[in-house]
Amino acid sequence: MVGLIDLVQTLTSPHPLDRYLELVRPTLTLRDLRAEITDVRRSTPGSVTLTLRPNRQWAGHRAGQYVQIGVLINGVKHTRCYSPTDPQGRDRRLRLTVRAHPDGLVSQHLYRHAQPGMVVDLAPAGGSFTLPEPRPDKILLISGGSGITPVLSMLQTLAAEGYPGEVVFLHYAKSPEQVPHRAELDAIAQRHNNFRIALYCPSQYGYFDFDQLERIAPWFADAQTFVCGPSSLMTAVRTVFEAEDLGDRVHSEEFTLTTMPVDPAEVSGATTFSASGVRADNSGTSLLEQAENSGLTPEYGCRMGICFSCTAVKRSGCTRDLRTGDLHNDPDQPIQLCISAAVGDVDIEI
Incomplete structure (x- = not known):
């Protein structure tokens, strides 16, 4: 079956097969994981509960895990992580309760505009915050x-x-x-x-x-x-x-990023985003924020170091973990942009 899909994929080049299937129905895909919103409830002030129907690629979740959803806002896809409230198992239904944060682009969009029929991108469930097996007494x-x-x-x-x-x-x-x-x-x-x-x-x-x-x-x-x-x-x-x-x-x-105080002496040098040919003065903020302020759009999800969506390779320089204050000097190492800040000159391959 996989070989047949690969053959059809070749015949439909340069566009992937899923690009054509989604013209028929947005959730009709062979490889992409998506979900259709089937119910929207705003029963609690400031939050919205969405019921999603994932396509056949959905493998379920374990209680406590999160999922990453992608939402198109003004033509740009934004991703965020939310935890299902349903019991674990491979159910064809997925419920997410989203609190509309005052400055939350995605949460405010979903709170105000989510409606049945809306389709969102979906990623497999992740995270280690789960109930142990066997269950404790x-x-x-x-x-x-x-x-x-x-x-x-x-x-x-x-x-x-x-x-x-x-x-x-x-x-x-x-x-x-x-x-x-x-x-x-x-x-x-x-x-x-x-x-x-x-x-x-x-x-x-x-x-x-x-x-x-x-x-x-x-x-x-x-x-x-x-x-x-x-x-x-x-x-x-x-x-x-x-x-x-x-x-x-x-x-x-x-669900909130607690950061260590920044030493002003560390805020120096410049960050080079070598794959994009962009260079920016170190502002002391996270490398994700620096990249975005420089006009780049790296992939991200939770912005708290949970989902690893924003991982990129640090080619050279020193970075500081915003959560712990630990310094990392080794070259050619993957780092999470959302929880890392530059210490002096740094080269990031994005």
């Missing part, structure tokens, strides 16, 4: 804000499996109205006596601390904990668990 799920999506997928998966152990799902939101999928959470709590759903507003219950943890999940020391949300929540959870010498029981994914 006790599981604590903690999320805040838009970090609810991968953790909700874990909860949905455990419920669908009839998980017999103890589960606590703790979510922080500014108000009850801002909790997406509230009806589903309530239904899970009603059907499963061993599942506890706790929705906290910091203004009413305060922020995460040891006392709150002990009240909601007194068995936390025997559990595996999965947390996703703002950096302040992630830090609070890790601080409590590490103080109890339980840091290895916490598994996390962050």
Whole structure:
């Protein structure tokens, strides 16, 4: 079958076969992974839930993973990463809840303009923030804000499996109205006596601390904990668990990039994007931002160092990891543009 496809591909050159098939139907492709939006719901202020129907190339996802979608905006394709909220498995349906960030180009576009029939590009599910096999006896799920999506997928998966152990799902939101999928959470709590759903507003219950943890999940020391949300929540959870010498029981994914302070002495020299013949003064920002400010359009997805879409080869020079502050001097090494900054003169092959 692959040989036949390659033969037809040759006959349709210079355009790939999928270019012709998409003229018949945008999701009718042999190799490209795409999805059609079949349902759009804006039931929570400031967010939109999209139901997608992927084409036959879709292989499903594991609970907690993310997918990368590509959206055309004014003729330019932009990609972003979102976590499905569905239980894991090879289902022909995929749900994404997208929070419309004030400066988010793609999230604002989807929030305002997404409608049934719209087709988006799709990439296979990725990420290691997943439930372990076999399942642990006790599981604590903690999320805040838009970090609810991968953790909700874990909860949905455990419920669908009839998980017999103890589960606590703790979510922080500014108000009850801002909790997406509230009806589903309530239904899970009603059907499963061993599942506890706790929705906290910091203004009413305060922020995460040891006392709150002990009240909601007194068995936390025997559990595996999965947390996703703002950096302040992630830090609070890790601080409590590490103080109890339980840091290895916490598994996390962050949807915001927390950067180390920049040393002004490092902001010097120039960045050469050798494959494009472009040179720009080092501004101290990420190499992805420098490339974009220089008129280049490198591929990217999450902009947080998760999806590896923006990986490029550093031919020479020194770069700094924006998350850890670590310096990398080795030549001819792949780096992630979104989490790397130049230290002096650097040559990047894009």
